[in-house]
Amino acid sequence: MTSFKAPGKSLGPLGAEVAASVIAAASDFALVIDSGGVIRDLALTNEDLSRELAGGEGWVGRKWLETVAEDSRGKVEALMREVESRAAPRWRHINQGTPPGGSVPILCTAVRLGEAGRAVIFGRDLRPISDLQQRLVEAQQSVERDYTKLRQAETRYRLLFQISPEPVLILDAAAGRVLEMNPAAARLFGTTAKRLAGRPLTEALAPDSQEVLRLLLAGVRISGRSDEATVTLVEEGQEIGVTISPLRQEDSLTFLVRLAPARGELAPVPAKSKLLQAVEGAPDAFVVTDHEGRILDANAAFIDAAQLANEEQAVGQSLGRWLGRQGVELDVLLGALRQRGSVRLFATALQGELGTSTEVEVSAVSVREPGGRPCYGFAIRDVGLRLATGPGRSEPLRSVNQLTELIGRVPLKDLVREATDVIERLCIEAALQLTGDNRASAAEMLGLSRQSLYVKLRRYGLGDLGPENGDPEGALPQ
CATH class of the missing domain: 3.30.450.20 (PAS domain)
Known part of the structure; x- marks a missing residue:
């Protein structure tokens, strides 16, 4: 700890106003207390903190111990003892009480003022740091959850890779070396499988198929698309189909290789x-x-x-x-x-x-x-x-059920038009039924002229539209 070597000379005589300004500028929260711990004056230079603490209203004349949360009173008493013993000041976390019954975290220290028994409490608002710590904890928990999901997914895919009945290999895209091989692929290669780990896949193929595989790998590497070919194994001379797909992981490129018997060796199709x-x-x-x-x-x-x-x-x-x-x-x-x-x-x-x-x-x-x-x-x-x-449409809609089936298939304006036609048709059929198929009476019941009714009958294909009892000759429009 280093302090001023000649404060009287370097700082000169400081008046009360200047000292108050210095104290206020050095902290977010400052209290002047006497030897009994009673607050004699205060300064709140942080606007947010001042609003949270209601400007320290009613604090002057009360003991500082009474204004803090109960869990911080021991720390306040320790600070007061340090002031009395003139011990080196220490910073302590104090929960300062707020009017609604809550508290605000403040980092405090105490400095004795001369021989008058008074001291200045300097406080710094810890809420920004608390918020940062909370966000850090939440971010860490999120990372841990994502890591757990990743590990679980890796375990599932690893299990699928191992139990898959289809022979599968993972190749290094640059050199075509075998990085991984599932048990089905190991059975397919037989004794050759043991020496393939970390070696190029071409070593398991017949000489005339090695160039075919090299060209296939180069083509997939350039195009970035899956491709396939037929090659011959060096062991037993079996022909197999090779399908290679690019598999990009972060900044590296690997190949997923699927193997299957050549088409000519397939069993009869079920x-x-x-x-x-x-x-x-x-x-x-x-x-x-x-x-x-x-x-x-x-x-x-x-x-x-x-x-x-x-x-x-x-x-x-x-x-x-x-x-x-x-x-x-x-x-x-x-x-x-x-x-x-x-x-x-x-x-x-x-x-x-x-x-x-x-x-x-x-x-x-x-x-x-x-x-x-x-x-x-x-x-x-x-x-x-x-x-x-x-x-x-081959025929018009005849029921509400048919209309309901159109919902989601045609625009609303078309649905409204179709609904109007269905209702109009049903009303005309009901009127004809009530009047015993007397169209003159049906037109009067519906509030239509006979000519309008005939037009609608023709539109909906209702009746034979010939002359009938109660209708004058020639009433049907031609």
Whole structure:
């Protein structure tokens, strides 16, 4: 601790006003107390602290000990003893009481004033530091939670990697060295697997296949897209298919390598696989999504209709990016699937990446695996040609139920028009039924002229529109 060596000479005589200014400027909170610990004067230079402490109103004349929180009274007494013993001042954390019954953290120290038995309490507001500490604790807890989630995810994927029946390897992108290999891949390579760790994968291939793999690795490294080829193992001369996908981790690039028997060695295709092949080659688009509508798989017809280059551009994206006019059709479809399990002939539009729009009909079904969340299959058929060559809707809506099915599929103004037509038709049918099909009486009941009623009858296709009892000849407009 270093103090002034000649304060009388360097500072000169200081008056009370100057000393008060110096004390106030040196702290956020200053008290002048006597030998009994009674507050004789105070200064609050921090505006926020002054508002929190109500300007120290009512403090003058009270003991400082009475204005602090109960848990800080021992510290105040220790400060007072240090003043009496003229010990070196120490900073202590004091919780200063506030009018509503709370407290404010303040860092305090005491300095004795001459021989009069009085002392000055200097205080610094600790709230900014407390806020920083609180944010630091919250940030640390958030990091710990994220780290725990990351470790759990890593454990899950590590387990999947190990138990996967498909042979999988992780390669270093720069040199093609094997970094990791799952048990299925080790069984495929046989005795060669033991010496492959940390060695190039080409060492496990026949000489004529090594250059094929090098070119495949170089192509994936440059294009950043998955690619595949057929190579021959050096052991037993077995042909296998190799699919390489780029796997970027932070600033490094690795390759995910999947191995499978070459196409010529595949077993006969089961019946379900034949069905999947038929769906893949169907002229109608077919898409499988998860429970939130994100695409898991799509056939070639959908990729072509959505004007995409490959399936990878669709996987993981929301189907609503391409399906629907109003932006709510996918939500309507998913809601119906969750409630009913299937949807038939839902009319909407399919938007292409290049701006084209195609009228389509969608049929969908919900499939749930035991203990898992459902996934949804969407069959999407292009009906643009049918609508273009037809006269419009084949027949008018005849019931409220048919009208309800249009909600979410057509704009509100069209719904209102359709609703008006349905109500008008139902009213005319009811009037004809009540009057025994007497159109003159029905027109009077509805407040219409007979000519207007005939026009509406013709519009809705009601009755034979021939002369009838009670109608004059020639009343029907031609």
